[in-house]
Amino acid sequence: MRVVDAAPRQLPAPEAVARALAVLEKAERPLVILGKGAAYARADADIRAFIEQTKIPFLPMSMAKGLLPDNHPQSVAAARHVALSQADLVMLIGARLNWLLGHGRSPQWSATARFVQLDIMPTEMDSNRAIAAPVVGDIASSMSELLAALKPGQVRPSPEWLHDLAEHKEKNVKRMEANLAGAAHADPMGFYGALGAIKKVLADKPEIYLVNEGANTLDITRNVIDMQAPRKRLDCGTWGVMGVGMGFAIAAAVTSDKPVVAIEGDSAFGFSGMEIETICRYRLPIVTVIFNNGGIYRGDDVNRSGGTDPAPTVLMNDAQYEKLIEAFGGDGYYAADPQSLSNALTKALASGRPSLINCAINPKVGTESGHIGNLNPHSETHSPGTEHQTTDK
Numbered sequence: 001m002r003v004v005d006a007a008p009r010q011l012p013a014p015e016a017v018a019r020a021l022a023v024l025e026k027a028e029r030p031l032v033i034l035g036k037g038a039a040y041a042r043a044d045a046d047i048r049a050f051i052e053q054t055k056i057p058f059l060p061m062s063m064a065k066g067l068l069p070d071n072h073p074q075s076v077a078a079a080r081h082v083a084l085s086q087a088d089l090v091m092l093i094g095a096r097l098n099w100l101l102g103h104g105r106s107p108q109w110s111a112t113a114r115f116v117q118l119d120i121m122p123t124e125m126d127s128n129r130a131i132a133a134p135v136v137g138d139i140a141s142s143m144s145e146l147l148a149a150l151k152p153g154q155v156r157p158s159p160e161w162l163h164d165l166a167e168h169k170e171k172n173v174k175r176m177e178a179n180l181a182g183a184a185h186a187d188p189m190g191f192y193g194a195l196g197a198i199k200k201v202l203a204d205k206p207e208i209y210l211v212n213e214g215a216n217t218l219d220i221t222r223n224v225i226d227m228q229a230p231r232k233r234l235d236c237g238t239w240g241v242m243g244v245g246m247g248f249a250i251a252a253a254v255t256s257d258k259p260v261v262a263i264e265g266d267s268a269f270g271f272s273g274m275e276i277e278t279i280c281r282y283r284l285p286i287v288t289v290i291f292n293n294g295g296i297y298r299g300d301d302v303n304r305s306g307g308t309d310p311a312p313t314v315l316m317n318d319a320q321y322e323k324l325i326e327a328f329g330g331d332g333y334y335a336a337d338p339q340s341l342s343n344a345l346t347k348a349l350a351s352g353r354p355s356l357i358n359c360a361i362n363p364k365v366g367t368e369s370g371h372i373g374n375l376n377p378h379s380e381t382h383s384p385g386t387e388h389q390t391t392d393k
Contacts, residue, residue, distance in 0.1 A: 010120060012137035017145045020091075020116045020133040021154060027089030027114075028158040030056045031076070033101070036063035036237065037094025037119070039230050041139035047093065050147050054155040057165055059083055061095055062235055066206075066227030077223075078176070079168035084109055086164075091116040094139050097128040098238065104129035118142045180224070184338050190365040191216055194291060195224040195263075197338035201345045202261065208349075209234065209252040213245035214265020216366045217291045221263050243271025246288075250275060253284040259349055260286045266315055267296045273324065279354045280328035287348040288356045289341075290321045299363030321358040330354035 024030060032051055048068055051058050057076040060067060068075065076083045090113055097104035097115075104115070105128070114132040117125060118139055125134040135142050180199075183192035202208060206228040212221045212235045227233050234248040246269075249262040269290050279286050293299045294317025301311040322332030331353050335341035341359055348355035 007138065009141050010137045012118075012135045012142045012145055014145075016133070016135045016137075017142070017149050020118075020135050020146065021149055023114060023116055023133040024054070024056075024089060024091065024155045027155070029086055029088040029161040030054075030091065030155070030157050031083050031087035031089070032056050032058040032091045032093060033095045034058055034060045034064040034067050034093050035095025036061060037096075038139055039064045039067050039094070041094060041143075043140040043143045044230055046140070046143040046147050050143060050150065053147075053150060053152075055157055055162070056091070056155065057083060057157070057162065061100070062222050063233055063237055064094070064230075065222075065233050067230045069228045070226035071228075076165050076169055078172040079165050082168045083165060086110060086161075087113055089114050089116065091118070093118045093143070096124055100238065176223075186362070187337070188362040189337055189341075189360070190362050191220045191291065192224065193338050194335075194341055194359050194361055195221055197342040198261075198263065198289065198345060199225055201342055201349070205259075205349070206232070207258055208232070209249075209256065209258055209260040211235070211245050211249045211252065211260060211262040212264075213242060214263075214268040214291065215297055215368075216293075217263060217265035217268065225263075242268050245269070246272040246275035246279075249286045249288070250278055250282075250284060253279075253286050254282070258285075259352065260284075261345070261349075262286060262288045264288060264290050266290055266292045266294070266319075266321075269321070270315075276325050276330065276354070276356060277328050280325065280330045284354060285352045286354055287345060288325070289345065289359055290356065291359050291361055292317060292319065292321060293361045293366055294318075294363040295366070297368055298366040317360070317363050319358075322356055325354060325356040328354075330356060333357040334360070336360045 038047060044067060051068065051074060057074050058068065059076055059080060070077065085108065087110060092115060102108035115129055116133040116135065117131045118135045119125070120138050122136045125131045180192055180196040183190055184196055186193050202225065210225060210233045212218055218235060234252060236242065236244055245262050245264050249260045253260045276288065295301060295315050296313040299314055299317045301313055303309050303311045322334050326332040331348060331351065333344035333348065333355065335344050335357055341357065344357045348357065
């Protein structure tokens with residue numbers, strides 16, 4: 001049986017569209033948040049037109065990255081904290097106020113912020129914060145109706161708001177650039193040194209799918225690797241399930257016939273690493289990069305219960321992961337510095353063959369993922385130069 005219309009159109013009510021625009025019209029510090037629902041809708045042109053016509057700054061969630069290019073002048077991913085905490089009106093497009101957005105609560109959010117929410121499910125409205133203007137419908141139909149009803153100059157963010165965001169964004173972008181430049185010379189290599197090398201290789205290859213999972217590997221990659229095209233980035237998303245990366249990589253390669261780069265933490269790879277046999281069996285153009293820091297978060301932890309056994313979170317930092325794929329006929333590489341990583345990734349992508357790069361990084365550079373480190377006096381913080389970004393939707 002062939003499904004004729006798996007996702008039928010669901011038009012929003014005209015009064016809902018009018019109410020949303022009226023609420024937006026009164027905002028001085030508006031912000032658009034794009035979730036993966038916006039990317040799934042394939043309403044790219046209308047979403048971009050609405051954002052550019054209204055001049056509203058936008059923040060893409062992880063799997064909505066590339067819906068508008070990450071280097072778009074209205075993107076405020078580099079000023080995330082200021083954007084969330086000071087916005088007086090937030091327009092959620094295919095994004096939900098779940099744990100990844102702090103449930104919409106202060107101190108991450110302004111306690112007085114109002115919300116416009118576009119979602120296909122009416123039960124998502126008012127789930128964590130009161131929604132001033134719910135727009136229930138499929139995203140494509142809702143954006144089309146909003147764009148058609150939008151009057152020239154109807155929505156005008158205050159110049160002070162845009163200037164303030166631009167200042168914070170510029171400062172953080174410069175800090176990130178300095179951080180990446182310094183990390184390129186660190187010995188041993190850290191997360192930023194490795195990701196800086198990968199960033200340069202992928203910069204002119206927007207057709208490549210990026211799969212990403214791990215703890216620090218996931219968090220930091222989101223902030224460093226820019227996306228220029230929609231629906232090219234796949235990670236654990238809402239549920240944060242570890243071990244989905246290899247399956248995502250296989251699916252992306254099979255359905256698109258495009259090259260895939262899977263950036264994996266060593267622990268994350270361990271959940272489904274034997275899928276490299278599948279990759280080799282079907283000769284898929286997937287390059288798996290394992291960030292091998294010898295552990296979950298860090299590879300230098302001690303066994304706090306005493307004894308000579310390694311800590312439960314410590315893995316073998318001298319594990320030769322590249323030998324695994326060679327056992328199945330793929331190409332294995334070892335990289336311990338940014339230049340060798342860049343060379344290996346360039347060669348692997350050019351070959352189009354199943355490949356795996358064992359990327360050895362400093363076991364001391366990790367920290368608890370996300371905000372957990374704030375609660376742990378023994379943890380180290382992430383390197384400076386970026387605002388913390390959570391996952392998707």
